[in-house]
Amino acid sequence: MNRFLVVLKYELKEYFTNKVFMGLTIALALFGAAALFLPRFVDMSGFTGVKTVGGADDADEDQGEKDIFLYVDQVGAVRAEILQEMFPEVLWQAAEDADALQKAVESQEAAAGFLVTGKTEYEYFVFNKSMTDHNAAMFEQAMKLFYRMDYCRERDLDLEEISLMYDVPITVTEQILNKDSGSNYWYCYLLVIIVFMLIVYYGQMIAVSVTNEKSNRAIEVLVTSTSPNSLLFGKVIAGAIAGVFQMGVLLGVILLAYQVNREQWGGMLDMFLHIPGEVLAAFAFFGLGGYLFYAFLYGAMGALVSKTEDVSKSVSGLMVVIMLVYFFSLLQLNNVDGEVIKVLSFLPVSSYSTMFARIAMGTVAAWEIVVSFLILVLSIAGTGLLGAKLYRMGTLRYGNPIKLGAALKDIRKSN
Amino acid sequence: MKLEVKGIRKSFGGKEVLHGIDLHVENGRALGLLGRNGAGKTTTIRILMDVFHADSGEILLDGRKFVPAKHRIGYLPEERGLYPKRKVIDQMVYLACLRGMGAIEARESARKWLARLEVAEYETRKLETLSKGNQQKVQLAATLVSNPEIVILDEPFSGLDPVNSQILKEVVNELIAEDRLVIFSSHQMSYVEEFCDEIAIINQGEVVLDGRLKEIKKEYGSNRLVLAAENCSLEELADRVKREWAELAVVADRKREFLILELIEGVDRRMLMAALAGSDVEVERFGSYEPSLNDIFVKKVGEEE
Numbered sequence: 204m205n206r207f208l209v210v211l212k213y214e215l216k217e218y219f220t221n222k223v224f225m226g227l228t229i230a231l232a233l234f235g236a237a238a239l240f241l242p243r244f245v246d247m248s249g250f251t252g253v254k255t256v257g258g259a260d261d262a263d264e265d266q267g268e269k270d271i272f273l274y275v276d277q278v279g280a281v282r283a284e285i286l287q288e289m290f291p292e293v294l295w296q297a298a299e300d301a302d303a304l305q306k307a308v309e310s311q312e313a314a315a316g317f318l319v320t321g322k323t324e325y326e327y328f329v330f331n332k333s334m335t336d337h338n339a340a341m342f343e344q345a346m347k348l349f350y351r352m353d354y355c356r357e358r359d360l361d362l363e364e365i366s367l368m369y370d371v372p373i374t375v376t377e378q379i380l381n382k383d384s385g386s387n388y389w390y391c392y393l394l395v396i397i398v399f400m401l402i403v404y405y406g407q408m409i410a411v412s413v414t415n416e417k418s419n420r421a422i423e424v425l426v427t428s429t430s431p432n433s434l435l436f437g438k439v440i441a442g443a444i445a446g447v448f449q450m451g452v453l454l455g456v457i458l459l460a461y462q463v464n465r466e467q468w469g470g471m472l473d474m475f476l477h478i479p480g481e482v483l484a485a486f487a488f489f490g491l492g493g494y495l496f497y498a499f500l501y502g503a504m505g506a507l508v509s510k511t512e513d514v515s516k517s518v519s520g521l522m523v524v525i526m527l528v529y530f531f532s533l534l535q536l537n538n539v540d541g542e543v544i545k546v547l548s549f550l551p552v553s554s555y556s557t558m559f560a561r562i563a564m565g566t567v568a569a570w571e572i573v574v575s576f577l578i579l580v581l582s583i584a585g586t587g588l589l590g591a592k593l594y595r596m597g598t599l600r601y602g603n604p605i606k607l608g609a610a611l612k613d614i615r616k617s618n
Numbered sequence: 619m620k621l622e623v624k625g626i627r628k629s630f631g632g633k634e635v636l637h638g639i640d641l642h643v644e645n646g647r648a649l650g651l652l653g654r655n656g657a658g659k660t661t662t663i664r665i666l667m668d669v670f671h672a673d674s675g676e677i678l679l680d681g682r683k684f685v686p687a688k689h690r691i692g693y694l695p696e697e698r699g700l701y702p703k704r705k706v707i708d709q710m711v712y713l714a715c716l717r718g719m720g721a722i723e724a725r726e727s728a729r730k731w732l733a734r735l736e737v738a739e740y741e742t743r744k745l746e747t748l749s750k751g752n753q754q755k756v757q758l759a760a761t762l763v764s765n766p767e768i769v770i771l772d773e774p775f776s777g778l779d780p781v782n783s784q785i786l787k788e789v790v791n792e793l794i795a796e797d798r799l800v801i802f803s804s805h806q807m808s809y810v811e812e813f814c815d816e817i818a819i820i821n822q823g824e825v826v827l828d829g830r831l832k833e834i835k836k837e838y839g840s841n842r843l844v845l846a847a848e849n850c851s852l853e854e855l856a857d858r859v860k861r862e863w864a865e866l867a868v869v870a871d872r873k874r875e876f877l878i879l880e881l882i883e884g885v886d887r888r889m890l891m892a893a894l895a896g897s898d899v900e901v902e903r904f905g906s907y908e909p910s911l912n913d914i915f916v917k918k919v920g921e922e923e
Contacts, residue, residue, distance in 0.1 A: 209712065209715040209716055210716070213708075213712045213715075216708075217704070314739055416701075419698040419699045419700070419701065419702055420695075420697040420698060421700050421701055422699070423669060423695040423697055423699070424693065424695060424699065424700065424713065425716070425758070426669065427667045427668070427669060427686065427691070427693050427695075428693075428713055428716040428717050429716040430687065431685075433716075543819025558804070617671065
């Protein structure tokens, strides 16, 4: 235990005195926090729907900055005041004729132009149509309204009464008795991606760190100084702590910054960042467990090669498993109570994301969580011990990468 | 403290490379392992250090099974290596702590050894920024940092210049004087001759010669004499031995400054001395021959092949 702590301390010091590691952690956290504080200093009401910078006095000044939309009404159908109400963000102006309208749009003096040629016909002019351009659809709604108004007026009908009949408001109060998948889905998705990134990024770092000890020949001094268990466990757990620290700082700062600025964002990021405590706890236990499980395997894979350029080849099989689990997990988020995800949630290779998803979005019994977590913990211990044996076995085997099958065979033989 | 290696056998890929190695050494003495490349020295050392497991045989310390992890051992492997991107002092303290020292004691010891090996000014530098020779000295300091009771050095002089070799020689002598048990392998016979009371020559996985160096030298030098003359060359002298004293001695070897004669069975040195006295040869050098370790090594390994 004592030697394990020596290794752990030494490896942790390596991470925490690494300027790139600490600099990146601080920079990313500051960047995330700054982005979430943005609505306090910059008017993002167009995006968030919440006016946070400046007051009512700015409204008149903003008039001059509004986009100009032109229209030409050849049939007398358009009601300018209704258009202005429906498109409050733009300034509506009537153009002299179709040519003037087209020229103004071409010269980009006007952002858009509408040539109304009939009560149910119009042409839309725009210089560059963006992917999110909904002006035509909106104008179509306006045209329909004008048509209905004319229709009702000609027949002496009450448009308001008819509209109310068609669009009768219904009051609904949802009583969600267990989980709300709709609101939990996105942060679940986000957290699964975070664990996946942690595993791949830090796993690779751990594997490279183990291989480095072989490539710089320090490994013979190390394995004759202490047990391989202390060495591998210390190294892997230090990597895990460093990863959790970096991700914890990042996630903590972002969640806190969002909580502080939630009102300014109008709650629009709730689906990602308003995560309930029990979901975060499940994420911490299963995410960390899965991360450790794979970190030991990465460490063992690193011991099978003696050159850092061979590490990616050595871990490629592991990567395939991780990728498959990742895609299966994301696909199964739509069906968290299905049989496939139930099975996956008990396997140590996939429980880190699937059991967590079931807890966040589905129905899961307490015993299932306990059993799954126990399997994960035992598997971590198993992979740790196996990893240490592979690490020890690979100590002086330089040269070509050792195949996992051959390595396991050698371990069986030496036992 | 007595370390014994008994009947160690080891195979790699079905081929036996050690065929029953037997060695022994006590504290306050140094055992020199000699052998050509691939003879089995490093494999023997690695089995001692539990890097490899022997197929059979045993290693005992004071009659009990030797478990390296239970002792403070300073091991300098043949494949040198530390962390190139980490500070010298940090990795020395780390290695000392791994071998059971407390952090404060480890830092003091690291500073002491860096100073002793004349590399104290590099303690806060990254290892990769040091010259090869200084890296080698740091490696040696890291070997000794835990104040080991047993010191095992595999080819410690390889890569050292004469000045650094001298420092290392002094350090090894100090370790022996401090009653440590020292084992080291080397190709450089002069160093082994200088430090070692005991030697073991390993050839093709077998100990072909072992024992106390003085006795081995005596045994290899018995019945042999050196002879040089003032008034004739070595060639003429060898010719006269062949012609005039063939019933007394034969020329066994010719060195740059003298001949080595081997007495015929039943002849003693007084008879040869009398024959020389009765001749016109003006004897410049006459006496017992003490072979160098190099001579013994070449002779022994040559005989085996």
